[in-house]
Amino acid sequence: MRVALFITCVNDTLFPGTGQAVVTLLRRLGCDVEFPQAQTCCGQMHVNTGYPEEGRLLARHFVDVFAEYDAVVAPSGSCAAMVREQYPRLTRATAPAAVPAAGTSADATVAGVAPAGRVRVPSSGGPVSFADEVAALTPKVYDLSEFLIDVLGVTDVGAYFPHRVTYHPTCHSLRGLHLGDRPTRLLEQVRGLELVPLPGADECCGFGGTFAVKNPAISAAMCGDKVHNVVSTRAEVLCAADNSCLMHIGGTLKRQRTGVRIMHLAEILAATEVTR
Amino acid sequence: MSGGNNTFLGMPAFPENAAAAVQNSQLRFNLRKATHTIRGKRAGVVAELPDWMELRQAGKEIKDHTLRNLERYLLQLEEAVTEAGGHVHWAADADEANRIVADLVKATGETSVVKVKSIATQEIGLNEALQAEGITAYETDLAELIVQLGDDWPSHILVPAIHRNRSEIREIFQDKMADWGRAAPEGLTDEPSALAEAARLHLRERFLSTKVAVSGANFMIAETGTLVILESEGNGRMCLTLPETLISVVGIEKLLPSWRDLEVFLQLLPRSSTGERMNPYTSAWTGAVEGQEFHLVLLDNGRTQVLADEVGRQALRCIRCSACLNVCPVYERAGGHSYGSVYPGPIGAILTPQLRGMSSAVDASLPYASTLCGACFEVCPVAIDIPEVLVHLRGKAPHARAERLGMRAAGWVLNRPGRLGRTQRLGSRLRRFVPKRLPGPLSGWTNTRDIPDIPAESFRDWWNRTDGGAR
Numbered sequence A: 001m002r003v004a005l006f007i008t009c010v011n012d013t014l015f016p017g018t019g020q021a022v023v024t025l026l027r028r029l030g031c032d033v034e035f036p037q038a039q040t041c042c043g044q045m046h047v048n049t050g051y052p053e054e055g056r057l058l059a060r061h062f063v064d065v066f067a068e069y070d071a072v073v074a075p076s077g078s079c080a081a082m083v084r085e086q087y088p089r090l091t092r093a094t095a096p097a098a099v100p101a102a103g104t105s106a107d108a109t110v111a112g113v114a115p116a117g118r119v120r121v122p123s124s125g126g127p128v129s130f131a132d133e134v135a136a137l138t139p140k141v142y143d144l145s146e147f148l149i150d151v152l153g154v155t156d157v158g159a160y161f162p163h164r165v166t167y168h169p170t171c172h173s174l175r176g177l178h179l180g181d182r183p184t185r186l187l188e189q190v191r192g193l194e195l196v197p198l199p200g201a202d203e204c205c206g207f208g209g210t211f212a213v214k215n216p217a218i219s220a221a222m223c224g225d226k227v228h229n230v231v232s233t234r235a236e237v238l239c240a241a242d243n244s245c246l247m248h249i250g251g252t253l254k255r256q257r258t259g260v261r262i263m264h265l266a267e268i269l270a271a272t273e274v275t276r
Numbered sequence B: 001m002s003g004g005n006n007t008f009l010g011m012p013a014f015p016e017n018a019a020a021a022v023q024n025s026q027l028r029f030n031l032r033k034a035t036h037t038i039r040g041k042r043a044g045v046v047a048e049l050p051d052w053m054e055l056r057q058a059g060k061e062i063k064d065h066t067l068r069n070l071e072r073y074l075l076q077l078e079e080a081v082t083e084a085g086g087h088v089h090w091a092a093d094a095d096e097a098n099r100i101v102a103d104l105v106k107a108t109g110e111t112s113v114v115k116v117k118s119i120a121t122q123e124i125g126l127n128e129a130l131q132a133e134g135i136t137a138y139e140t141d142l143a144e145l146i147v148q149l150g151d152d153w154p155s156h157i158l159v160p161a162i163h164r165n166r167s168e169i170r171e172i173f174q175d176k177m178a179d180w181g182r183a184a185p186e187g188l189t190d191e192p193s194a195l196a197e198a199a200r201l202h203l204r205e206r207f208l209s210t211k212v213a214v215s216g217a218n219f220m221i222a223e224t225g226t227l228v229i230l231e232s233e234g235n236g237r238m239c240l241t242l243p244e245t246l247i248s249v250v251g252i253e254k255l256l257p258s259w260r261d262l263e264v265f266l267q268l269l270p271r272s273s274t275g276e277r278m279n280p281y282t283s284a285w286t287g288a289v290e291g292q293e294f295h296l297v298l299l300d301n302g303r304t305q306v307l308a309d310e311v312g313r314q315a316l317r318c319i320r321c322s323a324c325l326n327v328c329p330v331y332e333r334a335g336g337h338s339y340g341s342v343y344p345g346p347i348g349a350i351l352t353p354q355l356r357g358m359s360s361a362v363d364a365s366l367p368y369a370s371t372l373c374g375a376c377f378e379v380c381p382v383a384i385d386i387p388e389v390l391v392h393l394r395g396k397a398p399h400a401r402a403e404r405l406g407m408r409a410a411g412w413v414l415n416r417p418g419r420l421g422r423t424q425r426l427g428s429r430l431r432r433f434v435p436k437r438l439p440g441p442l443s444g445w446t447n448t449r450d451i452p453d454i455p456a457e458s459f460r461d462w463w464n465r466t467d468g469g470a471r
């Protein structure tokens, strides 16, 4: 099985430690992972801010980069949800243009009309539309916790992390990907870790990508309530499967000098006695 | 308050309204308490039904089927209503609907009407339009009465006075009831029962003396020409049965093909809206009954235009249960008034800009009044994918030039891995110069949060330097 890491642009640029933790963890579990160098961004920011054209270009690029792998693993519920939920919608808008008019031969499309590498011919003949390519790719895209539990079949990843931790499920993990209790099942198996429930866990932290910039007052109020709940658990660490939400909550935790650390799920799962 | 579609126009954009509202601690407390209570109740009664998801799917499909065949069913409805002795009027927009109602009232020679709570008539600004013609409209729903007496705006579609607490209500009753009819009793306390009794006495006088009523409807049955209203105070039933003339103003999307379909919605609506297993009063009437004249005004007011949008049209499935408002973390903090429309909350954020277009500041900002957290979609009894419509509308919303340039620049960088890598390395080199507080539109972020430190090395560079940690 060829497993590709989709590290995501935010992690690549701002949280390289999360990507490194994913590599450590998956290698420890016996996976051969590759990092396709051409990867950039899933396009979520563009699409969700109202720039579907730019988003579609990035989606096109994403599909080109990852189509050949058996599995794509992303340490981000939000980016995985983007690919699985929103890519099909993005292609719907362009699907008619990608399908040749009746009567044109598939070969002519491949050779002449379409830009090189944009249209592939499946064994059954006839050109493959962008929608088909997306449909083929999306079931292979996993959030880290899904890959561990559903594909590798492990919940005990051999981690050791002797701290009091609370878990924020993040909206896109919860309602976009329907991760359910997968992340907490993984955390419960971590030796030494004390998992404490977060009050109001399923409420949004107020990040929402550009929402935090466009509606700063409401975003800050939402985050203030989230931070209040985090602090009330007396946890040392706030864990989530999305660094964007963690950056947002963490920025407030830090500004308020609460002393609560933020950690991505991958970083806790990668920790062992040796790394301490 | 001006009439018609301009009701709330000229309002600042959502972020400014919300920034002011979020500072009002009393409002925030009232909203939080009310939405959390009803949220919990809804979750409880929904969990009781093992087939909730099937019901929801059925509700969605019935509505979609009706919308796809809207013209056919509307004509069927018109025929059935007419046959049962009612009169059907078609109104393309707010002005037309208001004129029809005003003319109908004038023809009776009356100068006042009682009203059953109706959002459609608020959407078109009917009360104000009637006022301009010398006709006074009296709201009879308790919460609407509070809003009307307080010269206020509704801030929730089910509980229009959700932003008021009982001591505020007591004050409003004491100060204003006398101006509108029977005064509040002496020594009125803020006990809920005392407040309800004051409203009951005030309203009873009104019901018995008014000859014309105006209502909306929750559902219209094409097959039989029947209109249905669900309510919980009994004031609706009084309005529907006592007056000599009944005028119902109903959006064309409120249609259901047959009686059988009602079964689905009589389960979906009360559980989603009030968190009750069934609602206290369900009234149904077909055409004119003896001694009463009945007029149905079918309101378009932008609805056919919404229907033309393949993604956006799902908003027309809405049965106005308000479940999406009660779970929305943005609504909870911004309050209903910030949305600048009679449709606040998540449904307002997708319906209003479609009905009115996005040429005003507030309408253009509504598709952005959400974090896309998806809580609204999860509770919607007719499965309206509100986040999907929000994103779709953002694609059509006007964009500021600076933002457009920024997004294009980001797209340019992200389109090529080489450019992304070079930008990351530039960022790392300059990381000591990143200020703690960012300028311009980004200052909203750094006002309350610390920005993360920029790492010395990106993941990409680490992978290449160490061969993925192998070296």
Ligand code: SF4
Pocket: B272, B317, B318, B319, B320, B321, B322, B323, B324, B325, B347, B376, B379, B380, B381, B382, B383, B384
């Ligand atoms: S959008 Fe759905 S949840 Fe919101 S009011 Fe309409 S029917 Fe209810």
